[in-house]
Amino acid sequence: MHKTSITESIVTRLQRLTEATGRSKTFYTIEAIRCHLDDLEDLYLSEQRLPNARAGPSEAVPLEPLLRCHGV
Structure with a gap:
């Protein structure tokens, strides 16, 4: 837990970063939130869906076909 x-x-x-770059603490706080908000949303969504996936009503998608579908 954090x-x-x-x-x-x-x-x-x-403080060192703001002094080195001339940008505000608020700027970097907002950037940190932007960078991690998608990850946090994905984490909480997956935590909500995990019980259903384990119980069987959800169908899992194998990783390899999913990556190929998205060109990775």
Whole structure:
């Protein structure tokens, strides 16, 4: 589980970044949220769907055909 507070080391790193780039802490906070929001949404969605997948009513899709379908 993640901590709900910002550690002093994160504050220091953020301060150094803002000083080096001239951008605000708010800018980098928003960027961090943007970068990770999709991942968090995917994580919570998969956690919600996992019980159904384990129970059998959902059909799983093998990874290889899915990757080929998306050109990966």
